[in-house]
Amino acid sequence: MAVQSTSQHTAQRNRLTVGGILIVFGLLIFLLFTPGTEAGQVAKFGMNLKSSAALPIPDITLPVQASIYALSILVVFLGAFQMARGIRSAGALFGIVAFAFVAAFLIWATKGKSLSLIGMLSSSLVRATPIALAALCGVISERAAVVNIGIEGIMLISAQASVVAATMSGSMTLGLIVGVLVGALVAAFHAFLVIRFKVDQIVSGVAINIFATGATSFLSSKYLQHQGDLLNNSGTYPIIQIPLLSKIPVLGPILFENNLVVYLMLLIVIVMHIVLYYTPWGLRTRAVGEHPKAADTLGINVFFVRYVNVIVGGMIAGLGGVYFTLGSVGRFDEVMTAGKGFIGLAAMIFGNWNPIGAFTSSLIFGFADSLQIKMQILSVPIPSSILAMAPYIVTMIVLTGVVGRAIPPAADGVAYEKQ
Amino acid sequence: MPTVLELRDISKSFPGVLANDHVNIDLQEGEIHCLLGENGAGKTTLMNILYGLYKPDSGEINVRGKKAEIHGPNDAIARGIGMVHQHFMLVPVMTVTENVMLGVEEKRNGVFLDRAKVAKRIREISQLYGLEVDPDAYIKDLPVGTQQRVEIIKVLYRQADILILDEPTAVLTPQEVEGLFKVLRSLVEKGKSLIFITHKLKEVMALANRITVLRNGRTVGTVIPGDVNPEKLASMMVGRDVNLVVPKKKANPTESVLEVKDIYVEDERGQMTVRGVSFDVKMGEVLGIAGVQGNGQTQLVYALTGLLPLQSGEIRIVGETLKRGATPRHILERGVAHIPEDRQRHGLILTFPIHDNMMLCTYYQPPFARGIGLQEKVIMDNAETLTKQYDVRTPSIYVPASSLSGGNQQKVIVAREFSRPIKLLIASQPTRGLDVGSIEYIHSRIIEKRDEGVGALVVSSELDEILALSDRIAVMYRGQIVDIVPAAQASKEYIGLLMAGIRPEDALKSAPSVTGEAERVF
Numbered sequence: 001m002a003v004q005s006t007s008q009h010t011a012q013r014n015r016l017t018v019g020g021i022l023i024v025f026g027l028l029i030f031l032l033f034t035p036g037t038e039a040g041q042v043a044k045f046g047m048n049l050k051s052s053a054a055l056p057i058p059d060i061t062l063p064v065q066a067s068i069y070a071l072s073i074l075v076v077f078l079g080a081f082q083m084a085r086g087i088r089s090a091g092a093l094f095g096i097v098a099f100a101f102v103a104a105f106l107i108w109a110t111k112g113k114s115l116s117l118i119g120m121l122s123s124s125l126v127r128a129t130p131i132a133l134a135a136l137c138g139v140i141s142e143r144a145a146v147v148n149i150g151i152e153g154i155m156l157i158s159a160q161a162s163v164v165a166a167t168m169s170g171s172m173t174l175g176l177i178v179g180v181l182v183g184a185l186v187a188a189f190h191a192f193l194v195i196r197f198k199v200d201q202i203v204s205g206v207a208i209n210i211f212a213t214g215a216t217s218f219l220s221s222k223y224l225q226h227q228g229d230l231l232n233n234s235g236t237y238p239i240i241q242i243p244l245l246s247k248i249p250v251l252g253p254i255l256f257e258n259n260l261v262v263y264l265m266l267l268i269v270i271v272m273h274i275v276l277y278y279t280p281w282g283l284r285t286r287a288v289g290e291h292p293k294a295a296d297t298l299g300i301n302v303f304f305v306r307y308v309n310v311i312v313g314g315m316i317a318g319l320g321g322v323y324f325t326l327g328s329v330g331r332f333d334e335v336m337t338a339g340k341g342f343i344g345l346a347a348m349i350f351g352n353w354n355p356i357g358a359f360t361s362s363l364i365f366g367f368a369d370s371l372q373i374k375m376q377i378l379s380v381p382i383p384s385s386i387l388a389m390a391p392y393i394v395t396m397i398v399l400t401g402v403v404g405r406a407i408p409p410a411a412d413g414v415a416y417e418k419q
Numbered sequence: 420m421p422t423v424l425e426l427r428d429i430s431k432s433f434p435g436v437l438a439n440d441h442v443n444i445d446l447q448e449g450e451i452h453c454l455l456g457e458n459g460a461g462k463t464t465l466m467n468i469l470y471g472l473y474k475p476d477s478g479e480i481n482v483r484g485k486k487a488e489i490h491g492p493n494d495a496i497a498r499g500i501g502m503v504h505q506h507f508m509l510v511p512v513m514t515v516t517e518n519v520m521l522g523v524e525e526k527r528n529g530v531f532l533d534r535a536k537v538a539k540r541i542r543e544i545s546q547l548y549g550l551e552v553d554p555d556a557y558i559k560d561l562p563v564g565t566q567q568r569v570e571i572i573k574v575l576y577r578q579a580d581i582l583i584l585d586e587p588t589a590v591l592t593p594q595e596v597e598g599l600f601k602v603l604r605s606l607v608e609k610g611k612s613l614i615f616i617t618h619k620l621k622e623v624m625a626l627a628n629r630i631t632v633l634r635n636g637r638t639v640g641t642v643i644p645g646d647v648n649p650e651k652l653a654s655m656m657v658g659r660d661v662n663l664v665v666p667k668k669k670a671n672p673t674e675s676v677l678e679v680k681d682i683y684v685e686d687e688r689g690q691m692t693v694r695g696v697s698f699d700v701k702m703g704e705v706l707g708i709a710g711v712q713g714n715g716q717t718q719l720v721y722a723l724t725g726l727l728p729l730q731s732g733e734i735r736i737v738g739e740t741l742k743r744g745a746t747p748r749h750i751l752e753r754g755v756a757h758i759p760e761d762r763q764r765h766g767l768i769l770t771f772p773i774h775d776n777m778m779l780c781t782y783y784q785p786p787f788a789r790g791i792g793l794q795e796k797v798i799m800d801n802a803e804t805l806t807k808q809y810d811v812r813t814p815s816i817y818v819p820a821s822s823l824s825g826g827n828q829q830k831v832i833v834a835r836e837f838s839r840p841i842k843l844l845i846a847s848q849p850t851r852g853l854d855v856g857s858i859e860y861i862h863s864r865i866i867e868k869r870d871e872g873v874g875a876l877v878v879s880s881e882l883d884e885i886l887a888l889s890d891r892i893a894v895m896y897r898g899q900i901v902d903i904v905p906a907a908q909a910s911k912e913y914i915g916l917l918m919a920g921i922r923p924e925d926a927l928k929s930a931p932s933v934t935g936e937a938e939r940v941f
Contacts, residue, residue: 279531280524283513283524284522287510290512290513291509291511295522296492297470297502298496298508298573299491299492299496300521300522410511
């Protein structure tokens with residue numbers, strides 16, 4: 001039939017285009033990363049965090065030229081295969097190409113030197129932590145259909161509050177609690193505005209961000225910077241090694257040698273997943289986010305569910321704020337969250353509004369962040385300011401190219417009107 | 420029969436409207452009590468009061484002889500009252516089980532959802548009442564009729580014995596309506612009591628034990644079907660005599676005004692939803708396209724009006740073959756009127772006042788525009804004339820279109836489209852959700868245009884509407900026209916079977932294509 005051939009024609013054209021792009025990528029790998037390499041050069045990747053690991057596993061040593069050739073050929077071959085036959089899973093295709101590109105880049109950057117791969121992955125997780133916490137805050141709020149773009153601001157306020165509380169009281173635990181409670185308070189304010197008064201959710205979120213930046217910067221320059229020892233010097237959480245688990249090769253040092261905030265984040269991912277999909281509260285939350293009227297007619301209090309979720313989200317974002325100070329550097333600097341709250345929202349979208357997806361995509365951003373720092377250390381011939389853009393560039397690529405298919409909760413961002 | 424439910428002297432007013440004015444109604448055990456009334460008569464308001472969604476200004480509710488304070492759905496559910504809403508209250512991305520248990524979740528270990536236990540109960544309920552459904556299916560994958568079964572199961576799962584069904588047949592095919600009626604009768608046999616809200620007279624006659632008619636928020640009376648006929652009910656509803664079947668003369672078709680040849684259309688998601696459709700519409704006739712919602716009719720109309728591109732095939736309008744990418748404006752300027760399926764999204768700009776909505780098709784032409792300026796006086800005069808001529812009930816032409824009732828919104832569209840010189844009318848679901856009075860009005864206007872020599876294409880999922888208006892009937896199923904028959908030879912059973920996907924040759928075996936008497940409309 002005439003029509004089938006038209007749609008076949010479109011499909012074929014798509015296949016050829018994608019295949020062509022892949023081949024270009026393969027050639028790009030070759031062109032970008034082979035110049036300046038020499039035969040016999042090797043790149044060494046460390047596989048142990050410390051030289052004293054209980055079960056040391058051998059480091060990986062790769063011949064630079066051969067490996068880059070291999071990766072380049074792999075991608076070109078995939079492209080040719082795509083042109084000829086077509087590959088079903090666009091996700092897998094994207095993943096393999098991204099992996100090949102990053103691997104080639106790493107091998108090129110490490111040529112003649114050595115890079116601790118485990119160290120980089122471990123720091124990816126650490127750097128993903130605030131992003132993941134922001135994303136989780138987004139997930140729990142938006143599942144109940146309240147958009148909170150004030151996460152960045154909440155984290156900033158909590159970061160400052162927690163460090164001041166911890167420094168003044170001398171108790172890290174108190175600092176953590178204050179950080180979390182302040183997060184809850186700001187989120188409660190947001191919830192009150194958007195649920196009770198139906199203020200536009202974006203407007204309220206933007207207001208929180210502007211307020212947070214202004215207020216924390218003011219307090220910082222007025223007080224924190226002058227009396228740093230009294231107000232702004234809390235110390236940081238120590239690394240806790242989990243007995244036995246931290247001895248597992250590769251995974252052990254990445255997952256089980258971290259500080260409290262990272263562990264809490266991992267715990268929240270798991271708990272939130274269980275709550276959302278296996279408990280009555282989760283069922284109600286999702287119902288309220290998808291079809292609040294349906295929930296209402298079944299006697300579920302839509303407003304209550306939304307309040308609780310937004311406030312719990314605020315606590316999670318508050319913990320994200322705590323990460324920046326108590327969990328990382330032990331003091332507050334102006335605008336130190338540096339857009340992590342917004343990147344978290346991107347991770348939430350990329351993760352399709354579910355906790356595990358949000359966590360996984362946070363890892364991608366964390367990896368990009370950690371990568372740029374390692375590259376600066378390796379003194380790669382790329383200006384450091386350009387390298388520092390990596391996480392934000394990844395955010396843009398992810399948001400423009402890949403998310404097309406992500407489906408938000410149906411009522412997301414819409415205030416509920418009870419006639 | 421004991422009385423299970425009594426509503427006494429219920430009054431409820433909204434700003435500017437008295438929705439219920441001392442309404443009385445009682446429900447006996449094991450009866451189907453129909454609540455009949457036009458849109459805006461206060462039926463849904465009354466039931467929302469009963470279900471605790473609204474608070475009445477005065478009056479009282481007695482359940483099984485005891486005065487009941489109902490402040491919210493929870494109170495209603497606790498007293499055994501369940502409601503099947505007109506717009507389904509189902510979460511599309513969740514399973515049947517999850518939707519049924521929502522709000523009354525079964526728990527394992529006190530914490531976790533026990534889906535298996537609920538699924539088992541659902542199967543028991545389905546068997547008991549003949550409500551077939553797969554507990555693990557996702558709502559979004561289920562046909563409308565099945566979704567409605569889920570709604571009923573939801574109510575039964577909460578052990579309701581008083582069921583309120585709000586316009587349950589609005590979204591169903593004739594076959595599905597039959598199925599629903601069977602279920603409802605089996606519910607009543609097992610001791611449940613039903614309040615059935617509708618504005619369709621035929622359903623009332625077929626189903627009700629007693630009928631209470633509401634008009635303008637007041638109870639007009641309670642009658643038994645044996646004592647009344649549809650004409651009598653219609654006049655009780657509307658308050659005057661109503662023509663249920665718009666009288667029409669024999670059609671006098673002349674030359675073709677629309678020719679469609681083997682067209683293929685993809686919907687927005689890239690699905691080929693119109694697959695090889697051909698037909699023609701002549702001047703002075705009405706071609707009705709029957710079919711269950713979602714069989715490609717929407718995309719067909721979009722293609723004819725330039726809202727979706729053709730993948731292949733050819734459309735000729737008033738002798739001119741449409742070029743690729745012909746714009747809606749180009750098509751309208753050929754003398755095509757379009758009454759769109761979704762009047763609120765495609766027919767009107769709801770936030771615009773009526774006078775602007777009345778000139779949306781031709782605002783850029785004289786007399787409405789001169790140069791770059793709009794002619795305010797002409798626009799206002801035009802709107803004033805049209806509201807009078809087309810009987811649009813509105814406080815003024817300056818109010819936004821959103822403030823009108825559905826029937827009056829539709830009249831605004833009809834007024835705008837019919838006041839232009841047109842040769843072809845494309846009307847999609849022209850009376851969806853409208854009440855008897857408005858339907859009568861719109862139908863008579865369409866027939867009037869036909870008699871003036873306009874060719875009309877009427878797409879409707881209401882079979883009765885198709886039968887009442889059409890001179891020829893085409894049935895659409897899965898993107899194709901399965902048969903086109905002259906209306907005089909089309910029996911309701913035959914068309915209904917075609918709509919359900921039975922092939923014409925098989926349909927002919929089980930239903931004759933010809934009936935003697937003309938079908939009633941509502």
